[in-house]
Amino acid sequence: MIARGKRAWGGGARECGRSWLAVALVACWGLLAVRCTPAPVYRDRLPGAREERSRRPAVSARPVGGAAAREAGTACGEGVAGSGPASGAAGAGAAPGEAARAYQTGLASYYGEPGEPTASGAVMRPDSFTAAHRELPFGTIIRVTNLENGRWVDVEVNDRGPFAEGRIVDLSRAAADRLGMLEVGSAQVRIEIVSAAE
Amino acid sequence: MVDLAVRIAGVTFANPVLLASGTCNYGEELSALIDFARLGGLVTKTITLRPRAGNPPPRTVETAAGMLNSIGLQNPGIETFAVVHWPFLKALPTRVVVNIAGETVDEFAELAARVDALGGVEAMELNISCPNVSKGGMLFGSDPAAAAAAVGAARRATRLPVIAKLTPHVADIAEVARAVEAAGADAVSLINTLVGMAVDLERRRPVLGGVTGGLSGPAIKPVALAMVWKTARAVRVPVIGIGGIASARDALEFIVAGASAVQVGTATFVQPRACIEIAEGIRAHCEQRGVSAVGSLVGSLIVRGPRA
Numbered sequence: 001m002i003a004r005g006k007r008a009w010g011g012g013a014r015e016c017g018r019s020w021l022a023v024a025l026v027a028c029w030g031l032l033a034v035r036c037t038p039a040p041v042y043r044d045r046l047p048g049a050r051e052e053r054s055r056r057p058a059v060s061a062r063p064v065g066g067a068a069a070r071e072a073g074t075a076c077g078e079g080v081a082g083s084g085p086a087s088g089a090a091g092a093g094a095a096p097g098e099a100a101r102a103y104q105t106g107l108a109s110y111y112g113e114p115g116e117p118t119a120s121g122a123v124m125r126p127d128s129f130t131a132a133h134r135e136l137p138f139g140t141i142i143r144v145t146n147l148e149n150g151r152w153v154d155v156e157v158n159d160r161g162p163f164a165e166g167r168i169v170d171l172s173r174a175a176a177d178r179l180g181m182l183e184v185g186s187a188q189v190r191i192e193i194v195s196a197a198e
Numbered sequence: 199m200v201d202l203a204v205r206i207a208g209v210t211f212a213n214p215v216l217l218a219s220g221t222c223n224y225g226e227e228l229s230a231l232i233d234f235a236r237l238g239g240l241v242t243k244t245i246t247l248r249p250r251a252g253n254p255p256p257r258t259v260e261t262a263a264g265m266l267n268s269i270g271l272q273n274p275g276i277e278t279f280a281v282v283h284w285p286f287l288k289a290l291p292t293r294v295v296v297n298i299a300g301e302t303v304d305e306f307a308e309l310a311a312r313v314d315a316l317g318g319v320e321a322m323e324l325n326i327s328c329p330n331v332s333k334g335g336m337l338f339g340s341d342p343a344a345a346a347a348a349v350g351a352a353r354r355a356t357r358l359p360v361i362a363k364l365t366p367h368v369a370d371i372a373e374v375a376r377a378v379e380a381a382g383a384d385a386v387s388l389i390n391t392l393v394g395m396a397v398d399l400e401r402r403r404p405v406l407g408g409v410t411g412g413l414s415g416p417a418i419k420p421v422a423l424a425m426v427w428k429t430a431r432a433v434r435v436p437v438i439g440i441g442g443i444a445s446a447r448d449a450l451e452f453i454v455a456g457a458s459a460v461q462v463g464t465a466t467f468v469q470p471r472a473c474i475e476i477a478e479g480i481r482a483h484c485e486q487r488g489v490s491a492v493g494s495l496v497g498s499l500i501v502r503g504p505r506a
Binding site: 129141143150151153154155156174175177178180194195 | 201203205207208209210357358359
């Protein structure tokens, strides 16, 4: 059934009838769970369903970011923006079986006036997600995780800095906002490489 | 080596192809069929504050080059989702976007806060465009002010990226897009389904239990393309293209028209691996043409001369 549907829409109008039969069949199959289960009983709550899932082998490595980054985010306990500091458990460790790929940990701050030139030649836009780093190549995408609340953001390195002692990265305003560090102005963060510059 | 990664509002997706909301439930059903690590991301089935039983059956019907559905946002509600489904999703090796729908502006705010508190969510998509419910849904998305109110409420309740999913049932989708951008949306995704209907002539009854439903599939692709093109020119935030994408060519057409990423839905019912094959097809296209990064194709459409 699935195999038949594989070439659907590839062969023009002539094949439409046949391929759409496949759509209907597969759609019915796909929605079977929804249609045949009396609400609000969910299949997952039936005995055995969860156990079976937990026995499945661990998922393969993440394409970008990494389970470590996501794992760190799980401790993010802050429900509403500005509702106060969350637990400090974030960033405590990587997912089981996967090493944390931290490039650096240390203090982050934020900076930037609109329109200022950056070291890469790009114009500073506080509403975009960028960062200044002392050595990472321009174009590198890094995931910066606020170790104090577990929030993270992916930013592109497009500037040099920070040059203040004891700081490892300077973030655009939008990125700092996402990390919940606008008011305090700085935060302990972990940097991971998401993708290297070309 | 082609760079397929796209970054939207501070979130990096491994490639620009995401599973669309409502076509992959909460990921569990597809887990035996696809390798999630090869997806750009996954958007969950819409979650509401309270459980919803959905609309009476039949809920789907095939049409020429498409399908109609009238599920009516059946879902277990945010509390059950958090306990039963989120742990599985959170462990998936792909970026997960959680889709939510409120019946009121306040519900959008509460849901946004609850999703934020789940921990590990990459972004949320606001369904202000469902055609199959009597409250909320499309009623928000078809009015710029109401759409902005829903987005603004969610925006104030979370720091996570907020994506507004728009309905095609408006006179000018660019106006709604500008309104939600001003209200704080980090991106817009479009289009949701078009309202359609099927009639059983022999029985003289509507085919769908909900009478009307949402039309999806290749039939709506040209409509979606036009709206994506129009929207991408009207807003600064990224546009995620949705509507009848079934091949890499389709996806690339959306990207060239201005979409930073795409979502694939109905095609998944034909071929569960559709998303992955589309992503691979985009890579092959870029390799053949010497395109080093898919991002450089976004909005590269050449339009000659002014339009009358």
